[in-house]
Amino acid sequence: MLARARDARHREASRVTIIGAVIDFLLGVAKLLAGYFAHSQALIADGIHSLSDLLTDGIVLFASRQSSHGPDAEHPYGHGRFETIATVGLAVALVLVAAGIAYDAARRMFEQDVVSEPGVLALVVALSSIAGKEWIYHYTMRAAKRHRSEMLRANAWHSRTDAFSSVIVVIGIAGAMAGFTYLDAIAAIGVALIIAHIGWSLGWNALKELADTAVDERQRGLLRESIMGVDGVKDLHMLRTRHAGGQVLVDVHIIINPHISISEGHHISEVVSHRLLKEFEDVTDVTVHIDPEDDEEEAVSLSLPMRGEMLKRIRRQLEGHTEAGRIERFTLHYLAGKVGVELLMPFDDASQPDSCRDIERQFREALAADPLIESLRVYWY
CATH class of the missing domain: 3.30.70.1350 (Cation efflux protein, cytoplasmic domain)
Structure with missing residues (x-):
């Protein structure tokens, strides 16, 4: 079942990314041609930005393929962290994009001749780019939510940054045509800050995942409630969780009656594991330790003879x-x-x-x- 889920996740991530890459390529070429013939340096820069997205699309495809593989000898918990690493890379790309937009905007504030008098063609292509990129954003984000993929979420926001940059181009072109040459630069810096914030948020969450940060207290409480609902579980301790590419791994010690048989204790642990996997979609791996007493603070029986x-x-x-x-x-x-x-x-x-x-x-x-x-x-x- 988990293998089928991984394959479905990989197939949809690949389909979404390839469709986005094709649109990125077409928009990039259209912006370059329109920018050249309409004398818009801003649109040419935006076209180069769109074509550069093909690199991040390639990173997403590679990471999606790697993370779809199941556990093996070298990766006993699967390959979900490939997706997390790719998310960090995409977050860095977002911050760099923001820095580039801010730098270009600041440069244009002091070089008024950079923005020329573009024509209507540049305005039409820039508006089309906004519509196309917004469609990619929503299409990719829906897939990201379905599969709880931070990598696809990061790529969706990366697509939206292109829409933001095209908004800057539209403002710049309209401002240049109206004589307000500073308007596009001011808007560009504001949008750059938004993009940088998005990149930082995605990157920080991915870094926390790489550091094995646990689930939040709400989900931890739900996990505890579910475990305690299993017949035979007297108490639990050492409930530990961590993320791996949209998946949650759970490790827990349950306290059972010390006088029941080993097979009954094992059956209780199997029921706990099955229940968590069934009730929580993001939980994909559960390790249950059976304890006859609470040994979280000290294993007092450890020194006894075998x-x-x-x-x-x-x-x-x-x-x-x-x-x-x-x-x-x-x-x-x-x-x-x-x-x-x-x-x-x-x-x-x-x-x-x-x-x-x-x-x-x-x-x-x-x-x-x-x-x-x-x-x-x-x-x-």
Whole structure:
């Protein structure tokens, strides 16, 4: 299912980007030709700007292809970060575009002869560019929202910056035709600041993602509520999340009854994982750790002997008890820095309730001196 989702995401991102690239190319050529014949230096510069977008479109196509690959040996969590890196690149491009527009505007404020007397053709092409770029923006943004792609969102805003720059050209051309040569430069600086702000916001969010920033408190609360709604989950801790190219990875420790079987505990963890993947569209990977107690602050049982050594210890203390040979199964519970011992013994025809209780008493007395053993239970069948 996740592989199909990645493929669909890649196909739509590629389709959107290719359509945008074709329109960028056609608009770029139209601006260059119209700028040349209509004597508009601003429109020629805007045409070069549109053609330069083909480079960012190429970056988006490459990143989309890479991020569509599933997990492998070198990338066990998938390739979603390729999209994040591309978003950073596009954000840098937006800031550079803003800087270029601001520089050009400042230069034109002091060089009045840069803006000549363009014709109506330049105005028509510039207006057409605004309409075309706005269409690309909305088309790409819809795809970005459907697939929660910050990379496509960044590319959509990059397209809108072209519309902004074309607005500057329209103002410049209209101002030049009306004699207000400073009007386009002032508008250009204002738009440059808007573009720089957009670039900074997109880049900062992508950098936070690269730094494994968690989801916000609202979504964290929803995740916690969903986990606690699973039957068998007593509590949770160490709920950790991070983003990877529009996806959310979740890691959580759940506390369950320490006396249930391993298979039941595993089943509870599987239900938690499935529930999060089903209820949250952006969650694509869930790791659930099973804890019998809250060990977030300190693992108090970590220094206790492992099972093999602990069984040797128990058997040594039960030596001399003939009934110890009838023990069929040992179950050890490591809780609160102590070991709880459960024994399974057969109840045969010769066994009587009094003799069973006597055996249990003898075993408890034999193990009572061990400081590591917290309790003993004997189960008869």
